[in-house]
Amino acid sequence: MKRILQFCFFVLLIGINVPIFSQQYFNLIQGKIFDIESKQPVVNALVQIEFGLDVYKAQTDSLGRYVIKTMVRYIDGKYNLSVKHNDYYDLSGVILVKDIATHDFGLKQRVKKNTELTDTVIPVVSLDGFASNNWTLLIDVSSSMGEPKIWSILKSGLQNIVQYFRAEDKITLMTFASKVNEVLPPTSGNNKQQIEDAINAVKAGGTSQGAIAIDVAFKNASKNYIENGNNRILIFTDGMFTSGAKEYNKIEKIIKSYSQKDIDCSIFLFGNASSYVIKNLEQLANAGKGTFAVLNDEATAKQKMIEEAQLVVEQ
Numbered sequence: 001m002k003r004i005l006q007f008c009f010f011v012l013l014i015g016i017n018v019p020i021f022s023q024q025y026f027n028l029i030q031g032k033i034f035d036i037e038s039k040q041p042v043v044n045a046l047v048q049i050e051f052g053l054d055v056y057k058a059q060t061d062s063l064g065r066y067v068i069k070t071m072v073r074y075i076d077g078k079y080n081l082s083v084k085h086n087d088y089y090d091l092s093g094v095i096l097v098k099d100i101a102t103h104d105f106g107l108k109q110r111v112k113k114n115t116e117l118t119d120t121v122i123p124v125v126s127l128d129g130f131a132s133n134n135w136t137l138l139i140d141v142s143s144s145m146g147e148p149k150i151w152s153i154l155k156s157g158l159q160n161i162v163q164y165f166r167a168e169d170k171i172t173l174m175t176f177a178s179k180v181n182e183v184l185p186p187t188s189g190n191n192k193q194q195i196e197d198a199i200n201a202v203k204a205g206g207t208s209q210g211a212i213a214i215d216v217a218f219k220n221a222s223k224n225y226i227e228n229g230n231n232r233i234l235i236f237t238d239g240m241f242t243s244g245a246k247e248y249n250k251i252e253k254i255i256k257s258y259s260q261k262d263i264d265c266s267i268f269l270f271g272n273a274s275s276y277v278i279k280n281l282e283q284l285a286n287a288g289k290g291t292f293a294v295l296n297d298e299a300t301a302k303q304k305m306i307e308e309a310q311l312v313v314e315q
Contacts, residue, residue: 026073028100032064036106045085093313131312132168132229138217139202140237141175146204150270154236157301158199161309165189170224173198176213186224211250218258230312233265239277248280255288266290
């Protein structure tokens with residue numbers, strides 16, 4: 001015992017550090033934040049990554065660099081990321097995180113228009129910096145969807161986002177009622193008039209076969225899968241495309257199986273649905289790692305379509 005004490009005293013005298021606990025990180029996420037136009041670094045941008053309930057933040061330095069180190073080893077996968085700066089539009093999306101990952105992001109600067117009375121902030125919409133979209137638009141055309149207001153809202157939202165699609169974006173349009181129809185085969189986002197014509201041609205009529213339509217839509221999306229892209233089924237309905245817990249369970253299994261293959265599903269509801277329908281559609285969207293939203297007006301429809309196209313950040 002005496003010798004042990006003498007050794008410890010000797011260690012202290014010569015100044016050797018003997019660590020009892022060593023601190024280490026398990027995931028390292030790093031990169032640069034830059035102005036998407038000038039390519040200059042963005043200083044003091046706040047980068048935030050969510051690992052479930054755990055949130056990690058970092059601020060960019062004078063070179064626009066950020067570094068996030070976790071104290072827990074999270075499994076490889078896609079996690080929510082956001083980047084914020086007072087002088088730029090917020091950026092949010094999903095990134096692939098491994099033990100060591102590097103992701104650079106470009107921010108769009110807020111633009112001000114000078115007028116005699118005041119400075120007005122002009123919203124800037126762009127898909128620059130976001131992943132290619134592989135969208136299958138699945139529209140419920142059952143008789144219950146026949147209200148003119150519904151079609152005005154739906155077509156306004158879709159026609160607006162068409163203006164921002166790029167050549168690398170791939171759009172398929174399918175309708176379903178008593179049967180499933182492919183109105184528009186996979187089409188490049190450059191062919192805007194062709195996409196718009198297909199949207200305008202859609203009309204309501206018939207009874208819905210939801211489970212069959214959703215299965216067909218996912219199979220279509222699988223054929224056109226884009227690596228690291230925004231592969232997504234967007235369902236537009238008044239919620240009357242199925243009935244009963246058995247059918248909902250069947251649809252949920254289909255959606256879950258494809259979400260595991262990185263083909264997600266978002267659901268957009270029109271009209272005054274019951275709380276039962278809303279609850280079930282929310283559950284389906286959650287199973288598909290997608291969005292659920294009620295579209296009551298054209299402005300909301302336009303904004304939601306833009307958000308859907310910006311869900312995955314380009315890698």
